[in-house]
Amino acid sequence: MKAHFEAFGKQTANHVPLSPLSFLERTAAIFPDRTAVIYHDRSYTWSEVLERTTRIAASLKARGIGLGDTVSVMAANTPELFELHYAVPMAGAVLNTINTRLEAETVAYILDHSDAKLVIADTAFSSVIETAMELNGARLPVVNIVDDHGPGGNRIGDETYEQLVANGDPAFSWSGPEDEWQALALNYTSGTSGRPKGVVYHHRGAYLMAMGTPIAWELPRHPVYLYTVPMFHCNGWCHAWAMTLMAGTIACIRQVTGKDVFALIEDHGITHLGGAPIVLSMLVNTPEQDRRALKGTVRIMTAGAPPPAAVLAATKALGFEVMQVYGLTETYGHVSQCLWREEWNELTADEQAELQSWQGVGFPMTDAIDVIDRETGAAVPWDGETQGEIVIRGNTVMKGYYKSPEATEEALSGGWFKSGDAAVRHPNGYVQIKDRLKDVIISGGENISSVEVEGVLHRHPDVVLAAVVAQPDEKWGEVPCAFVELKEGSDATEDSLIAFCREQMAGFKRPKKIVFTELPKTATGKIQKYVLRQEARSITSETK
Structure with a gap:
């Protein structure tokens, strides 16, 4: 009864x-x-x-x-x-x-x-x-x-x-x-x-994130983990708790350099590490004299802007095994993974690297991840072409935004957390990001608001109009690229505007490239950012 x-x-x-x-x-x-913990002469x-x-x-x-x-x-x-x-x-x-x-x-x-x-x-x-x-x-x-x-x-x-x-x-x-x-x-x-x-x-979400991570990553007992993920970012992807659960050893690193990472891998027998794609690029571009030969496979979890296929292939050649994951601050970090499939073993290295960059399928503790039509709320077909928005539901979705009930309601309404990322879903069910619904630039694993950068540029007395988009970059994944209309007669230069931005915001947020041009606009005066994105992709990144 x-x-x-x-x-x-x-x-x-x-x-x-x-x-x-x-x-x-x-x-x-x-x-x-x-x-439990190692840091220089302390343990x-x-x-x-x-x-x-x-x-x-x-x-x-x-x-x-x-x-x-x-x-x-x-x-x-x-x-x-x-x-x-x-x-x-x-x-x-x-x-x-x-x-x-x-x-x-x-x-x-x-x-x-x-x-x-x-x-x-x-x-x-x-x-x-x-x-x-x-x-x-x-x-x-x-x-x-x-x-x-x-x-x-x-x-x-x-x-x-x-x-x-x-x-x-x-x-x-x-x-x-x-x-x-x-x-x-x-x-x-x-x-x-x-x-x-x-x-x-x-507490519940952090517990379940830490429980799900070892299953998804196939962590053994007693991993030796190099903490290259900043612990300020999504609580270090909740790995502080996950590695405790697995009774691992955590090696701390204050400033991540390729030389130090290779040295710590050899000195402590590192088996796992995590980081944004810039960490992969750093390892690949480490001078030969600063590298150490890996004695065994080192597994890397990477998240952020999808790493270029060439970087994934080069990282694998060094002896690292990379797993691409996806998530947001609002989801405690990663909630989906590019779970490897046996049939991919027969593909070329470039084909494998391309598939590795997909956002994949949900972690075990993720109740559901889907791609839906923003207008109808219906799931998009699994055709690899129809774009929609990534939405997530599960216990590892935030409680809400602190002191922001309206923003919380907007983010969580309809039974899903709405990511703001545009993606397709392939016939095998794997999700792949195609563009960003919001103008967010992910640089070295850090989110940069194009609106914020534009706001700073607009503070400059010679700037009439500014638009900022993501520009692909081999080192950082993406960097801000600004397109600016100047007042007539202005003698402002690219260097002077970048210096102005450096004084107004964190260094990683400032534009790395500024193009002076008339901004393309619609008939109603809206800036056509898709045109600027295309132009930014054609520009060679210049680190300032």
């Missing part, structure tokens, strides 16, 4: 909120002496990581940090940032990792908008934090991460990260969330329509 099946209530014995915090406790209990076992994070959580609680409070962190990929992925939520707080490439104005906005109660920052970024707080007119308490292998920088105040560790109670009793829907992290987009939006992750 139906009533008998519905008579059971949730109890502590049979219903535990899902949280990636449980992975650390389990791994530290089973493999307490295995190396910690899993039992040491558990004790350190517990101490930090205790120190945060002692400072009054608790449920729902935002802790903002601006740090490089060092052990501290990895530990904070556990310590902050252990205190019930929300981890906000800030892009280290951002300028002070955007950092100021994030600190204010996120309602940050505490900032933990590497001294390398202290000047940006100081300027951001000056812009906000509000001083926040700051804990300094002092990295002997970093570029230095002034401390803000006297408190250090290691003092949080030393002063924290190792017997602090922490527990997972009472509700798995509880906010775990707050990640800001790159501002694809002006100001960046705060994307809220919950």
